[in-house]
Amino acid sequence: MGAGGLVGGTVLVTGASRGLGREAARWLAERGFTVIAGTRAPALIPGTDVLALDVADEASVRAAVAHVKARHGRLDALVNNAAIQIDGTDGVLDLPLETLRRTLETNTLAPLRMAQAFAPLMGKGGRIVNVSSGGGQLSTPAAWAPAYCISKTALNAVTVQLSEGLKPKGIAVNAVCPGWVRTDMGGAEAPRSLEEGAASILWPILEAGPDVTGGFWRDGKRIEW
Template structure:
């Protein structure tokens, strides 16, 4: 799709969750290479060693941690142009009736509640300028049109909910200039995806990075894979 994207993100600020490895690390590095000041959120800030990233302690299951991370971005830069909700867990693989309730809660906390609450804390900064972007790293396994069978119940449901967050943010804040989109990175060679996956983390990061580079007025409220909108 032909979309206007920034040639450079110089002067802009991004916050990426789960940025210490896999797709999140690639997203953070790619945004920094385009000129953005990137806060790389992770539970252990010492795990981020790249000199062009700003490590920030951020646990998406801890409200104060999320609030403090956004507060630091505000204190140091006074702005936030891009929020990438990337942190996620796979959870139990069997059908729902075999899943432990504690495991269900753990998946929802990371994959859905975390992005909702972090978005809530980040919105005042994102809305200071038209064209703020929220990119939710979702999955085709959460697309209602793709069929929802095959186990991985909590993961699928949480990603459906994440797409719902995208739709809500678009409906509520598009008139304020916010661009909210979801991305399916595909099956990627990460700790979650396994070495059998066909895509590299860099390839998985491509669409989220592209969405994070959208100029004001670009398409939003959509679900994307390989830079094309898909049904969800």
């Protein structure tokens, strides 16, 4: 644990049913954090308070806020991890706009909705982590999964806006890339393990100081937007 990282507290991880979200929730619980694991379908994630949460559904998010307020009173960190990748093989010229609309709903608008909903439960020193992707980097144009990549570029913009908007409250907001990881989304041929991906996601919570905000990070190193 580095200087400035949280050493305990209550953390909500979205999309904790499988993949990187589940690994991040497990990792935090093992280190003594109180972990609220947001999942769409009922699941058992040892050591966590499992919470029904569909981030794309406003009523579900409202109910989750009420639950966290009643049961935990406050939130120290939010990990906006849930996402979908529903691009087929279409390039951007054939991209059905409905695919983009659905992807933006989950990958971009939902993290914003979650931040708006949960920031009032967070105080000075709080952290919001938006799990983005190298595919969203404008500096390195991606020629795959256009809806997904556009949604992550937009998520990066949301991150910068939230970082500015939450500075007065002392809440740090950062985007992270986990690298290409072996999950349902990443596929079996991905080079990175769940542990490596989760470490990259959790760096702004476990290692970074409270003043580190408004950046895009992989493995604790700043990357280009």
